[in-house]
Amino acid sequence: MLMSFKLFKLLNKMNTIISIKNITKTYASGHEALKEINLEIKEGEILALLGPNGAGKTTLISIICGLVSPTGGTVKVNGFDIITDYRKTRALIGLVPQELTLPAFETVINTLNFSRGLFGKKPDKAFVEKMLTDLTLLDKKDTEIRMLSGGMKRRVLIAKALIHEPRILFLDEPTAGVDVELRKDMWNIVRRLRESGVTIILTTHYIEEAEEIADRVGVISDGVLLLVDEKQALMQKLGKKCLIIELREKISAIPASLLSYHLVLSENGSKVTYTYDTQRERTGITLLIKAMNKAGLEIKDLQTAQSSLEDIFVNLVSEKK
Amino acid sequence: MNFQAVKVIYKYEMLRAWKTLFQSIASPVISTSLYFVVFGSAIGSRIETVDGIPYGLFIVPGLTMLSLLTQSLNNAAFGIFFPRFTGAIYEVMSAPISHFEILLGYVGSAASKSFILGLIILTTANLFVDLHIQHPFWMLAFLILTCVSFSLFGFIIGLWASNFDKLQLIPLLVITPLVFLGGSFYSINMLPPFWQTVTLFNPVVYLISGFRWSFFGVSDVSVGLSLAMILLFLSLCIAMVSWMFKTGYRLKD
Numbered sequence: 012m013l014m015s016f017k018l019f020k021l022l023n024k025m026n027t028i029i030s031i032k033n034i035t036k037t038y039a040s041g042h043e044a045l046k047e048i049n050l051e052i053k054e055g056e057i058l059a060l061l062g063p064n065g066a067g068k069t070t071l072i073s074i075i076c077g078l079v080s081p082t083g084g085t086v087k088v089n090g091f092d093i094i095t096d097y098r099k100t101r102a103l104i105g106l107v108p109q110e111l112t113l114p115a116f117e118t119v120i121n122t123l124n125f126s127r128g129l130f131g132k133k134p135d136k137a138f139v140e141k142m143l144t145d146l147t148l149l150d151k152k153d154t155e156i157r158m159l160s161g162g163m164k165r166r167v168l169i170a171k172a173l174i175h176e177p178r179i180l181f182l183d184e185p186t187a188g189v190d191v192e193l194r195k196d197m198w199n200i201v202r203r204l205r206e207s208g209v210t211i212i213l214t215t216h217y218i219e220e221a222e223e224i225a226d227r228v229g230v231i232s233d234g235v236l237l238l239v240d241e242k243q244a245l246m247q248k249l250g251k252k253c254l255i256i257e258l259r260e261k262i263s264a265i266p267a268s269l270l271s272y273h274l275v276l277s278e279n280g281s282k283v284t285y286t287y288d289t290q291r292e293r294t295g296i297t298l299l300i301k302a303m304n305k306a307g308l309e310i311k312d313l314q315t316a317q318s319s320l321e322d323i324f325v326n327l328v329s330e331k332k
Numbered sequence: 333m334n335f336q337a338v339k340v341i342y343k344y345e346m347l348r349a350w351k352t353l354f355q356s357i358a359s360p361v362i363s364t365s366l367y368f369v370v371f372g373s374a375i376g377s378r379i380e381t382v383d384g385i386p387y388g389l390f391i392v393p394g395l396t397m398l399s400l401l402t403q404s405l406n407n408a409a410f411g412i413f414f415p416r417f418t419g420a421i422y423e424v425m426s427a428p429i430s431h432f433e434i435l436l437g438y439v440g441s442a443a444s445k446s447f448i449l450g451l452i453i454l455t456t457a458n459l460f461v462d463l464h465i466q467h468p469f470w471m472l473a474f475l476i477l478t479c480v481s482f483s484l485f486g487f488i489i490g491l492w493a494s495n496f497d498k499l500q501l502i503p504l505l506v507i508t509p510l511v512f513l514g515g516s517f518y519s520i521n522m523l524p525p526f527w528q529t530v531t532l533f534n535p536v537v538y539l540i541s542g543f544r545w546s547f548f549g550v551s552d553v554s555v556g557l558s559l560a561m562i563l564l565f566l567s568l569c570i571a572m573v574s575w576m577f578k579t580g581y582r583l584k585d
């Protein structure tokens with residue numbers, strides 16, 4: 012019984028909830044913001060779309076939510092087409108937009124009731140109160156939105172996106188200009204939502220953010236989805252490690268016998284860095300150390316470091332170019 | 333049909349007027365009273381009757397129309413322009429709601445507000461003159477048709493306007509002159525023949541004429557023509573707004 016339940020959960024996790032096929036977008040200005048995007052998003056996962064400003068992240072999200080018309084391609088949400096079956100697809104989706112686009116003169120409680128109604132849900136006082144409590148907005152519920160601080164406004168945006176109990180949540184650059192506390196709260200909410208089975212897609216240009224929270228990461232640049240992979244796999248596949256070797260005595264140049272290792276000498280000459288691929292059969296470390304002994308370099312200390320997503324990203328983008 | 337969505341759009345648009353209730357009621361009451369004092373009493377004491385109707389009474393339908401048109405336009409235009417301006421419209425556009433339901437919410441609430449306003453103005457007018465409405469059914473029909481079609485027109489302006497200036501442009505530059513020149517304060521029979529012909533190109537003439545007929549049974553142009561013209565205007569607005577929604581005009585990139 013337990014087994015089958017686990018299996019069920021596993022299978023469920025592998026369900027595709029959003030299927031993006033050959034999506035392109037050329038804005039009226041002629042700018043080609045998306046070039047043939049293909050992406051399957053699995054139910055219950057946290058997917059981070061990582062890319063620099065102007066990569067097309069917001070455009071992609073806007074297409075799925077119905078805010079921008081695609082130039083070509085199709086998107087299916089839970090098996091329904093976002094254009095012909097928009098009522099079914101939109102009802103499943105909550106969106107926290109990038110900008111603080113809120114009705115300035117409404118009170119917090121009114122704007123939440125409004126959002127819930129827009130998505131066809133009957134008023135539910137208890138649920139709205141709970142949402143206000145979860146986002147520490149309860150004491151602000153009768154305050155007009157324009158009187159709130161930036162952080163509070165972002166909380167209102169999140170509450171509005173969640174008030175109709177969506178199964179999919181889009182967070183567009185959720186931590187841009189957000190303080191530490193809200194950031195922490197937000198990740199707690201995201202984790203709790205994920206536990207309850209909500210699929211979460213967030214965009215960011217901060218690599219640490221993707222590293223911290225996502226199950227899978229899609230890297231997007233210049234309207235092209237460069238790759239999508241499990242975060243761990245991505246780190247491993249592309250992850251190079253560096254071995255930092257501290258020398259007992261400073262050197263002014265890398266000895267000729269070590270040139271084939273492509274070592275990088277630190278500025279003051281006290282350290283050399285060797286970069287190697289963790290996926291390779293042999294890392295070359297043993298040979299390097301032997302060669303260093305032979306060259307008469309004495310080792311004081313050793314240290315290894317995993318390359319971050321940032322390095323991976325820089326590599327990917329430059330490779331494509 | 334997403335009834336909840338229509339309900340909340342309607343409700344919160346109506347609430348917006350409720351918050352400024354004093355302005356919403358005081359300003360039409362005050363301006364109507366002023367018109368009565370200036371036109372009804374001061375000028376009315378010289379003119380006495382038009383088409384056999386005491387002048388104070390004669391101007392009631394035109395005065396009502398003047399407020400109705402500008403208020404319908406402003407209410408509906410502002411109702412959709414403001415969320416576009418703040419960006420809050422994203423929520424409506426990403427909700428499981430059809431274009432028709434969006435219209436029902438925004439235009440329905442704007443039309444309701446102007447309808448109530450029309451009743452307030454008529455009530456105020458009744459304090460100054462003794463109103464008798466000959467064709468109450470047609471009076472309401474003209475009132476409702478006007479509120480709906482001009483709210484729809486306002487919605488179009490609210491979508492079209494790319495800034496606050498443009499939002500004010502049409503009501504100020506087009507509607508107000510058309511209403512003043514549309515026979516609000518005079519019968520077009522009082523104009524020289526050439527200007528009578530020119531006036532017939534002013535759509536507001538048909539509105540005021542039909543509306544006035546429902547009160548007094550006399551009109552500048554035939555009632556059927558008035559009705560046809562307002563229905564034509566309504567159809568044009570519907571066609572326009574359908575095109576705007578279909579192409580995503582100013583709403584969708």
Ligand SMILES: Nc1ncnc2c1ncn2[C@@H]1O[C@H](COP(=O)(O)OP(=O)(O)O)[C@@H](O)[C@H]1O
Binds near residue numbers: 038040
């Ligand atoms: N409405 C628009 N009209 C024309 N170009 C646009 C519009 N919106 C976005 N763009 C352009 O499309 C590209 C992608 O934008 P966007 O999706 O916002 O990127 P991101 O969210 O990754 O920063 C950018 O070059 C941007 O300037």
Ligand SMILES: [Mg+2]
Binds near residue numbers: 065068069070183184
């Ligand atoms: Mg963006």
